[in-house]
Amino acid sequence: xxxxxIDIAEVSRRAGLPASTLRYYEEKGLxxxxxxxxxxxxFDANVINRLAxxxxxxxxxxxxxxxxxxxxxxxxxxxxxxxxxxxxDDLDRTIKKLTAMRDGLRHAADCPAPSHLECPxxxxxxxxxxxxxxxxx
Amino acid sequence: xxxxxIDIAEVSRRAGLPASTLRYYEEKGLxxxxxxxxxxxxFDANVINRLAxxxxxxxxxxxxxxxxxxxxxxxxxxxxxxxxxxxxDDLDRTIKKLTAMRDGLRHAADCPAPSHLECPxxxxxxxxxxxxxxxxx
DNA sequence: TTACAAGTTCAAGTCGACTTGAGGTCAAGA
DNA sequence: TCTTGACCTCAAGTCGACTTGAACTTGTAA
Numbered sequence: 474x475x476x477x478x479i480d481i482a483e484v485s486r487r488a489g490l491p492a493s494t495l496r497y498y499e500e501k502g503l504x505x506x507x508x509x510x511x512x513x514x515x516f517d518a519n520v521i522n523r524l525a526x527x528x529x530x531x532x533x534x535x536x537x538x539x540x541x542x543x544x545x546x547x548x549x550x551x552x553x554x555x556x557x558x559x560x561x562d563d564l565d566r567t568i569k570k571l572t573a574m575r576d577g578l579r580h581a582a583d584c585p586a587p588s589h590l591e592c593p594x595x596x597x598x599x600x601x602x603x604x605x606x607x608x609x610x
Numbered sequence: 611x612x613x614x615x616i617d618i619a620e621v622s623r624r625a626g627l628p629a630s631t632l633r634y635y636e637e638k639g640l641x642x643x644x645x646x647x648x649x650x651x652x653f654d655a656n657v658i659n660r661l662a663x664x665x666x667x668x669x670x671x672x673x674x675x676x677x678x679x680x681x682x683x684x685x686x687x688x689x690x691x692x693x694x695x696x697x698x699d700d701l702d703r704t705i706k707k708l709t710a711m712r713d714g715l716r717h718a719a720d721c722p723a724p725s726h727l728e729c730p731x732x733x734x735x736x737x738x739x740x741x742x743x744x745x746x747x
Numbered sequence: 748t749t750a751c752a753a754g755t756t757c758a759a760g761t762c763g764a765c766t767t768g769a770g771g772t773c774a775a776g777a
Numbered sequence: 778t779c780t781t782g783a784c785c786t787c788a789a790g791t792c793g794a795c796t797t798g799a800a801c802t803t804g805t806a807a
Contacts, residue, residue, distance in 0.1 A: 481754075492754085493796060501794095511803050512755045522727060525736045533711050537794070550726050557719040564712040568705055574670050575701040582694040589687050590659060599662045618784075629784080630766060638764095648773055649785050674764070 478507060478515040488524040503527055503541055526550060533560055573598065615644060615652040625661045640664055640678050663687060670697050710735065 481492045488495075498504045499514075504523055506514035523544075530540040545551040577598030581589055589595040618629045625632075635641045636651075641660055643651035660681075667677040682688040714735030718726055726732040 491796080494794085496755090497795060510754095512801095513753085513804080514755090522736075526727075529711075529714075529736050531794095532707065533715060552718065552726065554719040557715045561712045561715040561719070564708050564715070568708050568712065570669065571701050571705050571708070574666075575698045575705065577666075578670060578694045578698040578701070581689065582691040582698070589689060590663075599659075599666050628766080631764085633785090634765060649771095650774085650783080651785090668764095 475508070475515065477518055479518055479520075480510070481514050481516070484516050484520055484524075487521050490524065498524075498527070498537075501537055501541060503537060503544075534563060535560070612645070612652065614655055616655055616657075617647070618651050618653065621653050621657055621661075624658050627661065635661075635664070635674075638674055638678060640674060640681075671700065672697070 479487075481495055484490075484495055485492050495504065496514075499506060504516070504520050504527075507517045508515045527537075527540055530543065531537075535543075543550055543552055577595065580594050581592075581598070584592045584595060590599075616624075618632055621627075621632055622629050632641065633651075636643060641653070641657050641664075644654045645652045664674075664677055667680065668674075672680075680687055680689055714732065717731050718729075718735070721729045721732060727736075
Protein backbone atom coordinates (compact mmCIF):
# COMPACT_ATOMS: atom_id res chain seq x y z
CA UNK A 474 0.00 0.00 0.00
CA UNK A 475 1.70 3.20 -1.23
CA UNK A 476 2.27 5.85 1.43
CA UNK A 477 -0.51 8.40 1.83
CA UNK A 478 -3.10 5.97 0.56
CA ILE A 479 -5.73 4.18 2.58
CA ASP A 480 -7.99 1.27 1.82
CA ILE A 481 -11.75 1.29 1.72
CA ALA A 482 -12.10 -0.05 5.24
CA GLU A 483 -10.05 2.82 6.57
CA VAL A 484 -12.04 5.39 4.60
CA SER A 485 -15.17 3.76 5.87
CA ARG A 486 -13.93 3.94 9.44
CA ARG A 487 -12.77 7.53 9.21
CA ALA A 488 -15.78 8.86 7.33
CA GLY A 489 -18.35 6.75 9.14
CA LEU A 490 -19.81 5.54 5.88
CA PRO A 491 -20.31 1.93 4.78
CA ALA A 492 -18.05 0.64 2.02
CA SER A 493 -21.07 0.15 -0.22
CA THR A 494 -21.75 3.87 -0.04
CA LEU A 495 -18.17 4.66 -0.95
CA ARG A 496 -18.33 2.40 -3.99
CA TYR A 497 -21.60 4.03 -4.92
CA TYR A 498 -20.10 7.50 -4.60
CA GLU A 499 -17.17 6.48 -6.75
CA GLU A 500 -19.50 5.07 -9.37
CA LYS A 501 -21.34 8.40 -9.38
CA GLY A 502 -18.05 10.23 -9.78
CA LEU A 503 -18.21 11.96 -6.42
CA UNK A 504 -14.95 10.49 -5.20
CA UNK A 505 -12.02 8.79 -6.90
CA UNK A 506 -9.80 5.92 -5.92
CA UNK A 507 -6.18 6.46 -6.90
CA UNK A 508 -5.25 2.88 -7.65
CA UNK A 509 -5.61 -0.72 -6.66
CA UNK A 510 -3.84 -3.23 -4.53
CA UNK A 511 -4.87 -6.33 -6.41
CA UNK A 512 -8.60 -5.87 -6.66
CA UNK A 513 -8.77 -3.53 -3.76
CA UNK A 514 -9.29 0.17 -4.12
CA UNK A 515 -6.76 2.59 -2.73
CA PHE A 516 -7.82 6.07 -1.79
CA ASP A 517 -5.81 9.18 -1.23
CA ALA A 518 -6.19 10.26 2.37
CA ASN A 519 -7.74 13.56 1.34
CA VAL A 520 -10.83 11.71 0.20
CA ILE A 521 -11.96 12.26 3.77
CA ASN A 522 -12.18 16.00 3.19
CA ARG A 523 -14.11 15.42 0.07
CA LEU A 524 -16.55 13.18 1.87
CA ALA A 525 -17.03 15.81 4.56
CA UNK A 526 -17.82 18.28 1.83
CA UNK A 527 -20.30 15.87 0.32
CA UNK A 528 -21.91 15.37 3.69
CA UNK A 529 -22.15 19.12 4.04
CA UNK A 530 -23.85 19.42 0.71
CA UNK A 531 -26.32 16.69 1.58
CA UNK A 532 -27.19 18.42 4.83
CA UNK A 533 -27.72 21.65 2.97
CA UNK A 534 -30.21 19.89 0.75
CA UNK A 535 -28.27 19.34 -2.46
CA UNK A 536 -28.72 16.10 -4.38
CA UNK A 537 -25.71 13.94 -5.14
CA UNK A 538 -25.84 14.99 -8.76
CA UNK A 539 -25.78 18.64 -7.83
CA UNK A 540 -22.86 18.00 -5.51
CA UNK A 541 -21.05 16.21 -8.30
CA UNK A 542 -21.21 19.37 -10.39
CA UNK A 543 -19.61 21.35 -7.61
CA UNK A 544 -16.17 19.85 -8.07
CA UNK A 545 -13.73 21.04 -10.68
CA UNK A 546 -11.58 18.82 -12.87
CA UNK A 547 -8.69 18.94 -10.45
CA UNK A 548 -10.95 18.06 -7.57
CA UNK A 549 -11.19 21.35 -5.76
CA UNK A 550 -14.64 22.65 -4.93
CA UNK A 551 -16.20 24.95 -7.50
CA UNK A 552 -19.07 26.62 -5.80
CA UNK A 553 -21.44 29.06 -7.35
CA UNK A 554 -21.89 31.82 -4.82
CA UNK A 555 -25.35 32.87 -5.86
CA UNK A 556 -26.38 29.24 -5.70
CA UNK A 557 -25.09 29.11 -2.15
CA UNK A 558 -27.06 32.18 -1.18
CA UNK A 559 -30.13 30.70 -2.75
CA UNK A 560 -29.75 27.55 -0.72
CA UNK A 561 -29.19 29.62 2.38
CA ASP A 562 -32.49 31.37 1.76
CA ASP A 563 -34.18 28.02 1.25
CA LEU A 564 -32.78 26.89 4.55
CA ASP A 565 -34.02 30.04 6.17
CA ARG A 566 -37.55 29.37 5.09
CA THR A 567 -37.35 25.79 6.24
CA ILE A 568 -35.98 26.88 9.60
CA LYS A 569 -38.83 29.32 10.14
CA LYS A 570 -41.40 26.66 9.41
CA LEU A 571 -39.74 24.08 11.60
CA THR A 572 -39.44 26.57 14.42
CA ALA A 573 -43.14 27.35 14.34
CA MET A 574 -43.78 23.63 14.17
CA ARG A 575 -41.60 22.93 17.16
CA ASP A 576 -43.29 25.60 19.24
CA GLY A 577 -46.67 24.34 18.15
CA LEU A 578 -45.84 20.79 19.13
CA ARG A 579 -44.68 21.93 22.54
CA HIS A 580 -47.82 23.90 22.98
CA ALA A 581 -49.99 20.99 21.93
CA ALA A 582 -48.23 18.80 24.46
CA ASP A 583 -49.68 20.72 27.35
CA CYS A 584 -52.66 22.43 25.89
CA PRO A 585 -55.70 22.06 28.15
CA ALA A 586 -58.30 22.10 25.36
CA PRO A 587 -60.26 18.82 25.24
CA SER A 588 -59.45 18.32 21.58
CA HIS A 589 -56.52 19.93 19.86
CA LEU A 590 -58.81 21.10 17.14
CA GLU A 591 -60.62 23.26 19.68
CA CYS A 592 -57.46 25.06 20.68
CA PRO A 593 -56.87 28.27 18.75
CA UNK A 594 -53.10 28.00 19.02
CA UNK A 595 -53.18 24.54 17.60
CA UNK A 596 -55.48 25.63 14.83
CA UNK A 597 -53.10 28.39 13.90
CA UNK A 598 -50.36 25.80 13.74
CA UNK A 599 -52.47 23.57 11.55
CA UNK A 600 -53.07 26.46 9.21
CA UNK A 601 -49.40 27.26 9.18
CA UNK A 602 -48.54 23.75 8.14
CA UNK A 603 -49.98 24.79 4.80
CA UNK A 604 -51.38 22.72 2.05
CA UNK A 605 -48.41 21.10 0.44
CA UNK A 606 -46.66 18.22 2.13
CA UNK A 607 -42.95 18.57 2.72
CA UNK A 608 -40.02 16.38 1.79
CA UNK A 609 -39.72 14.11 -1.17
CA UNK A 610 -41.79 11.13 -2.04
CA UNK B 611 -75.09 15.07 -3.37
CA UNK B 612 -76.24 15.06 0.29
CA UNK B 613 -75.83 18.39 2.09
CA UNK B 614 -72.56 18.86 3.96
CA UNK B 615 -70.76 16.50 1.64
CA ILE B 616 -68.28 17.42 -1.06
CA ASP B 617 -66.83 15.49 -3.94
CA ILE B 618 -63.22 14.62 -4.49
CA ALA B 619 -62.62 17.52 -6.84
CA GLU B 620 -63.78 19.93 -4.18
CA VAL B 621 -61.61 18.33 -1.53
CA SER B 622 -58.72 18.46 -3.94
CA ARG B 623 -59.34 22.12 -4.62
CA ARG B 624 -59.73 23.07 -0.98
CA ALA B 625 -56.83 21.03 0.33
CA GLY B 626 -54.51 21.65 -2.57
CA LEU B 627 -53.87 17.95 -3.01
CA PRO B 628 -54.33 15.89 -6.18
CA ALA B 629 -57.22 13.43 -6.22
CA SER B 630 -54.74 10.57 -6.52
CA THR B 631 -53.28 11.54 -3.18
CA LEU B 632 -56.70 11.65 -1.58
CA ARG B 633 -57.50 8.15 -2.87
CA TYR B 634 -54.14 7.00 -1.59
CA TYR B 635 -54.80 8.50 1.83
CA GLU B 636 -58.18 6.82 1.96
CA GLU B 637 -56.62 3.50 1.03
CA LYS B 638 -54.15 3.96 3.87
CA GLY B 639 -57.00 4.73 6.24
CA LEU B 640 -55.96 8.31 6.87
CA UNK B 641 -59.23 9.77 5.66
CA UNK B 642 -62.69 8.34 5.04
CA UNK B 643 -65.29 8.99 2.40
CA UNK B 644 -68.83 8.95 3.76
CA UNK B 645 -70.57 7.51 0.75
CA UNK B 646 -70.84 7.46 -2.99
CA UNK B 647 -72.78 9.18 -5.69
CA UNK B 648 -72.73 6.39 -8.21
CA UNK B 649 -69.06 5.52 -8.32
CA UNK B 650 -67.94 8.83 -6.98
CA UNK B 651 -66.72 9.34 -3.47
CA UNK B 652 -68.45 11.78 -1.20
CA PHE B 653 -66.53 13.33 1.66
CA ASP B 654 -67.72 15.08 4.75
CA ALA B 655 -66.57 18.68 4.65
CA ASN B 656 -64.53 18.21 7.83
CA VAL B 657 -62.11 16.03 5.91
CA ILE B 658 -60.35 19.32 5.21
CA ASN B 659 -59.42 19.67 8.87
CA ARG B 660 -58.18 16.18 8.91
CA LEU B 661 -56.02 16.80 5.89
CA ALA B 662 -54.57 19.91 7.51
CA UNK B 663 -53.70 17.80 10.51
CA UNK B 664 -52.07 15.23 8.27
CA UNK B 665 -50.09 17.95 6.56
CA UNK B 666 -49.00 19.19 9.94
CA UNK B 667 -47.82 15.77 10.93
CA UNK B 668 -45.89 15.38 7.68
CA UNK B 669 -44.17 18.70 8.23
CA UNK B 670 -43.26 17.67 11.73
CA UNK B 671 -41.58 14.59 10.32
CA UNK B 672 -44.06 11.82 11.06
CA UNK B 673 -44.62 9.10 8.50
CA UNK B 674 -48.10 8.47 7.17
CA UNK B 675 -48.31 5.28 9.19
CA UNK B 676 -47.45 7.12 12.36
CA UNK B 677 -50.04 9.74 11.58
CA UNK B 678 -52.60 7.04 10.98
CA UNK B 679 -52.10 5.83 14.53
CA UNK B 680 -52.77 9.29 15.85
CA UNK B 681 -56.48 9.20 15.12
CA UNK B 682 -59.00 7.54 17.40
CA UNK B 683 -61.90 5.35 16.27
CA UNK B 684 -64.27 8.30 16.17
CA UNK B 685 -61.82 10.30 14.12
CA UNK B 686 -60.61 12.81 16.68
CA UNK B 687 -56.86 13.19 17.11
CA UNK B 688 -55.27 11.02 19.75
CA UNK B 689 -51.88 12.46 20.37
CA UNK B 690 -49.32 11.12 22.75
CA UNK B 691 -47.91 14.14 24.55
CA UNK B 692 -44.50 12.70 25.27
CA UNK B 693 -44.25 11.70 21.64
CA UNK B 694 -44.97 15.28 20.70
CA UNK B 695 -42.24 16.56 22.98
CA UNK B 696 -39.85 14.06 21.54
CA UNK B 697 -40.61 15.24 18.02
CA UNK B 698 -40.21 18.82 19.18
CA ASP B 699 -36.75 17.99 20.48
CA ASP B 700 -35.91 16.30 17.20
CA LEU B 701 -36.97 19.41 15.38
CA ASP B 702 -34.87 21.48 17.69
CA ARG B 703 -31.76 19.55 16.82
CA THR B 704 -32.53 19.77 13.14
CA ILE B 705 -33.10 23.49 13.40
CA LYS B 706 -29.75 24.03 15.11
CA LYS B 707 -27.95 22.13 12.40
CA LEU B 708 -29.74 23.90 9.61
CA THR B 709 -29.06 27.25 11.19
CA ALA B 710 -25.33 26.58 11.35
CA MET B 711 -25.53 25.34 7.81
CA ARG B 712 -27.29 28.46 6.62
CA ASP B 713 -24.75 30.72 8.27
CA GLY B 714 -21.94 28.65 6.86
CA LEU B 715 -23.34 28.85 3.36
CA ARG B 716 -23.65 32.61 3.63
CA HIS B 717 -20.12 32.84 4.87
CA ALA B 718 -18.84 30.64 2.08
CA ALA B 719 -20.58 32.85 -0.45
CA ASP B 720 -18.28 35.74 0.30
CA CYS B 721 -15.30 34.13 1.89
CA PRO B 722 -12.07 35.50 0.42
CA ALA B 723 -10.02 32.33 0.89
CA PRO B 724 -8.80 30.95 -2.46
CA SER B 725 -10.30 27.56 -1.75
CA HIS B 726 -13.09 27.00 0.72
CA LEU B 727 -11.08 24.23 2.25
CA GLU B 728 -8.47 26.77 3.28
CA CYS B 729 -10.98 28.85 5.18
CA PRO B 730 -11.20 27.99 8.86
CA UNK B 731 -14.83 29.01 9.12
CA UNK B 732 -15.73 26.79 6.23
CA UNK B 733 -13.76 23.94 7.72
CA UNK B 734 -15.62 24.28 10.96
CA UNK B 735 -18.83 24.05 8.99
CA UNK B 736 -17.62 20.99 7.18
CA UNK B 737 -16.84 19.37 10.49
CA UNK B 738 -20.22 20.34 11.84
CA UNK B 739 -21.94 18.64 8.96
CA UNK B 740 -20.87 15.46 10.66
CA UNK B 741 -20.41 12.04 9.28
CA UNK B 742 -23.88 10.77 8.69
CA UNK B 743 -25.87 12.00 5.76
CA UNK B 744 -29.29 13.47 6.49
CA UNK B 745 -32.71 12.69 5.13
CA UNK B 746 -33.95 9.39 3.99
CA UNK B 747 -32.57 7.16 1.33
C1' DT C 748 0.85 -23.33 0.91
C1' DT C 749 -3.36 -22.96 2.17
C1' DA C 750 -7.38 -20.96 4.31
C1' DC C 751 -10.09 -17.11 4.72
C1' DA C 752 -11.56 -12.50 5.75
C1' DA C 753 -12.16 -8.85 3.18
C1' DG C 754 -12.31 -7.15 -0.78
C1' DT C 755 -14.57 -7.12 -5.78
C1' DT C 756 -18.55 -6.81 -9.70
C1' DC C 757 -23.15 -6.51 -11.31
C1' DA C 758 -27.90 -6.85 -10.99
C1' DA C 759 -31.67 -6.43 -8.35
C1' DG C 760 -34.10 -5.03 -4.23
C1' DT C 761 -35.70 -1.46 -0.69
C1' DC C 762 -38.14 2.47 1.33
C1' DG C 763 -42.01 6.09 1.50
C1' DA C 764 -45.19 8.61 -0.76
C1' DC C 765 -47.17 9.08 -4.42
C1' DT C 766 -48.10 9.11 -9.72
C1' DT C 767 -49.30 7.06 -14.00
C1' DG C 768 -51.65 4.19 -17.29
C1' DA C 769 -54.99 1.18 -19.09
C1' DG C 770 -59.46 0.15 -19.32
C1' DG C 771 -64.11 0.80 -17.42
C1' DT C 772 -68.38 3.48 -15.39
C1' DC C 773 -71.75 6.85 -15.11
C1' DA C 774 -74.12 11.61 -13.71
C1' DA C 775 -75.21 15.46 -15.92
C1' DG C 776 -75.61 18.84 -19.61
C1' DA C 777 -76.97 19.57 -24.71
C1' DT D 778 -80.90 10.01 -25.86
C1' DC D 779 -76.32 10.70 -26.44
C1' DT D 780 -71.90 12.36 -25.35
C1' DT D 781 -68.47 13.51 -22.54
C1' DG D 782 -65.39 14.22 -19.11
C1' DA D 783 -64.73 13.45 -14.47
C1' DC D 784 -64.49 9.75 -11.78
C1' DC D 785 -63.42 4.82 -10.77
C1' DT D 786 -60.07 0.40 -9.88
C1' DC D 787 -55.92 -2.02 -9.95
C1' DA D 788 -51.35 -2.82 -11.12
C1' DA D 789 -47.21 -1.02 -12.08
C1' DG D 790 -43.90 2.72 -12.34
C1' DT D 791 -41.04 6.64 -10.26
C1' DC D 792 -37.54 8.98 -7.51
C1' DG D 793 -32.99 9.28 -4.78
C1' DA D 794 -29.76 7.12 -2.22
C1' DC D 795 -28.34 3.38 -1.05
C1' DT D 796 -28.28 -1.80 0.39
C1' DT D 797 -28.22 -6.61 -0.48
C1' DG D 798 -27.10 -10.96 -2.59
C1' DA D 799 -24.73 -14.10 -5.36
C1' DA D 800 -20.67 -15.44 -7.23
C1' DC D 801 -15.91 -14.50 -7.57
C1' DT D 802 -10.75 -12.93 -6.45
C1' DT D 803 -6.80 -12.15 -3.63
C1' DG D 804 -3.45 -10.26 -0.03
C1' DT D 805 -2.04 -11.91 4.12
C1' DA D 806 -1.62 -14.49 8.47
C1' DA D 807 -0.72 -19.14 10.07
